[in-house]
Amino acid sequence: MxxxxxxxxxxxxxxxxxxxxxxxxxxxxxxxxxxxxxxxxxxxxxxxxxxxxxxxxxxxxxxxxxxxxxxxxxxxxxxxxxxxxxxxxxxxxxxxxxxxxxxxxxxxxxxxxxxxxxxxxxxxxxxxxxxxxxxxxxxxxxxxxxxxxxxxxxxxxxxIFPTGWHGVELSGFLPGESIAIYGAGPVGLMAAHSAEIRSASQIFVVDSHDDRLKLAEAMGAIPIDMRKGDPAQQILDATGGLGTDRGVEAVGYQCCDRHGKERSNYTMNCLVKSTKATGGIGVVGVFIPEDPNAPDDLQKEGKMAFDFGNFWFKGQKIGTGQCxxxxxxxxxxxxxxxxxxxxxxxxxxxxxxxxxxxxxxxxxxxxxxxxxxxxxxxx
Ligand code: NAD
Ligand code: ZN
CATH class of the missing domain: 3.90.180.10 (Medium-chain alcohol dehydrogenases, catalytic domain)
Known part of the structure; x- marks a missing residue:
């Protein structure tokens, strides 16, 4: 064959x-x-x-x-x-x-x-x-x-449909809540589709590719173009400084080498910033335990500089893993x-x-x- x-x-x-x-x-x-x-x-x-x-x-x-x-x-x-x-x-x-x-x-x-x-x-x-x-x-x-x-x-x-749904589920989402999704690849778009089906009040989708942001918009989401500045700040500005009830990570550790300056902690720390105090974060993007090819020593060990202080201070919850x-x-x-x-x-x-x-x-x-x-x- x-x-x-x-x-x-x-x-x-x-x-x-x-x-x-x-x-x-x-x-x-x-x-x-x-x-x-x-x-x-x-x-x-x-x-x-x-x-x-x-x-x-x-x-x-x-x-x-x-x-x-x-x-x-x-x-x-x-x-x-x-x-x-x-x-x-x-x-x-x-x-x-x-x-x-x-x-x-x-x-x-x-x-x-x-x-x-x-x-x-x-x-x-x-x-x-x-x-x-x-x-x-x-x-x-x-x-x-x-x-x-x-x-x-x-x-x-x-x-990807169950995985997008799972990301929304892991965030603890309830109908009527707002949600921000980082990554408008197939998984992020399926998370947006799921949030729409599950009656989200507001859906933000972050990416840097016009074609993908357009698809997100066609699904009823508000596109956030990260080329225009800190995406978490853009979401805070659009929500009266409060942020969204829930957030989904649909990028994974790839963003570090694909986007040069950013590290794999970038989306995680954006999520801590753009999610409300007591809100929830669902991580379906893949982070691989040990990666000898990663660009810096922390990531080689499968670790990242995660903003645990703000995460703890805001009383947020997190869910992770394979769908x-x-x-x-x-x-x-x-x-x-x-x-x-x-x-x-x-x-x-x-x-x-x-x-x-x-x-x-x-x-x-x-x-x-x-x-x-x-x-x-x-x-
Ligand atoms: P993809 O690579 O096509 O999509 C990722 C998107 O994220 C791209 O459009 C990229 O431009 C964007 N991006 C990169 N850096 C970003 C940043 N800092 N902020 C916002 N967006 C950024 O891939 P995909 O098929 O959508 O998969 C996404 C992730 O989900 C991958 O890590 C994949 O391995 C993972 N995944 C997990 C499961 C699971 O069961 N948990 C299942 C399938 C896929
Ligand atoms: Zn797949």
Whole structure:
């Protein structure tokens, strides 16, 4: 089969590799029809992780079941399914509590597993014609009748829609409250979409890219252009000096090297500043524990200069971590089915698998107009 393979920093290619096989009777094999490129893929793509050469990318996957292990009961050949990026077992202590992002079986001893990811288990990604899904009865979300028609909406259930929703949830958000979202990438835009669906009174979205800020505005958010000055101050000025009830971090530690002068603590400290006293902050942007490639010594150790003094003094709360996609995906699927949510609105490109190397380049450079790329194997 054809698959998008990592060769080294900023170097991916579409190679022919062996087809995946049923390895345990709880597995299924999926023929992918839509598989997305995600901001999280860029941590590997840019060479900041221990991702091995030859590994297949892709954790945002949707397709048709073509082969079913003998112990798979609920999922049938021909079903159209979307997989959470987390690989869960369904029976460990964490999965039982709904914390599938922290499964103790699929990546023992560390924080959870994902397809096509560094440090998150051996699972191959789905930017390919075929993929193997373990514990398939647990990990496959069976899609409704309109699966084909709304495929580009449903594929967002694999990661960014639940992750944006999770960011809002981690902040402790309640309907009617105001919220500021840092980062207008796909995750930040999905947080804005979630806040809008959940009846936020005011939504601010911070970024420095016109095309992304325009999308945020089209979703009902107030765009904050960080090129025009301190974004936290802009939010304070727009809220009578009080700030917002809630805040979401949807950037992660990447902002340090991408924006030169800023460090990965930049968005966190902006959030402390622009969130009200007693407010809440949800952090879904990825911060990686130890990073030998980071630009300064603190970050090499996975640490940052966090403004804990103001955070404590303002009595704020914080929530962090991987999204437990399975906790949300069935309910968010209903919102799509009932036309209450349309996450596909942020897609900028629908491309065949062969064009993945070029798409990675443009998306990584944040080239204008490259907001969210979905790959269509088989086209
Ligand atoms: P992305 O890189 O496309 O988006 C990030 C956006 O942040 C960009 O538009 C960039 O211009 C903007 N930005 C950079 N520095 C900024 C700053 N200082 N202030 C405000 N905006 C700034 O990526 P994405 O796909 O939207 O992902 C965002 C983050 O979410 C990544 O770290 C990704 O790994 C993470 N993520 C986490 C989970 C989870 O489960 N927690 C799941 C998916 C993605
Ligand atoms: Zn993703």
């Amino acid at each position: 054809k698959a998008v393979v990592y060769n080294g920093p900023k170097d991916v290619s579409v190679n022919t590799i062996d087809d995946p096989k049923i390895e345990k009777q709880t597995d299924v094999i999926i023929r992918l029809t839509t598989t997305n490129i995600c901001g999280s893929d860029l941590h590997m793509y840019e060479g900041r992780t221990s991702f091995e050469k030859g590994r297949v990318f892709g954790h945002e996957n949707l397709g048709e079941v073509i082969e079913v292990g003998a112990a798979v009961d609920r999922i049938k050949k021909g079903d159209r399914v979307c997989m959470p990026f987390n690989v869960g077992c369904g029976f460990c202590e964490n999965c039982e509590r709904g914390l599938t992002g922290f499964c103790l079986t699929t990546n023992p001893g560390t924080a959870g597993a994902a397809y096509g990811f560094a440090e998150m288990g051996p699972w191959q990604g789905g930017q390919a014609e075929l993929m193997r899904v373990p514990y398939a009865d647990f990990n496959c979300l069976k899609l409704p009748e309109d699966a084909e028609e709304k495929e580009d909406d449903y594929v967002m259930l694999s990661d 437990n996609v399975k906790h949300y995906n069935r309910r968010l699927m209903k919102l799509i089915e009932q036309d209450r949510a349309n996450p596909a609105q942020i897609i900028s490109h629908r491309l065949p698998l062969d064009q993945a190397p070029d798409a990675y380049k443009h998306f990584d450079e944040r080239d204008a107009g490259w907001t969210k790329v979905v790959l269509k194997p088989g086209t």
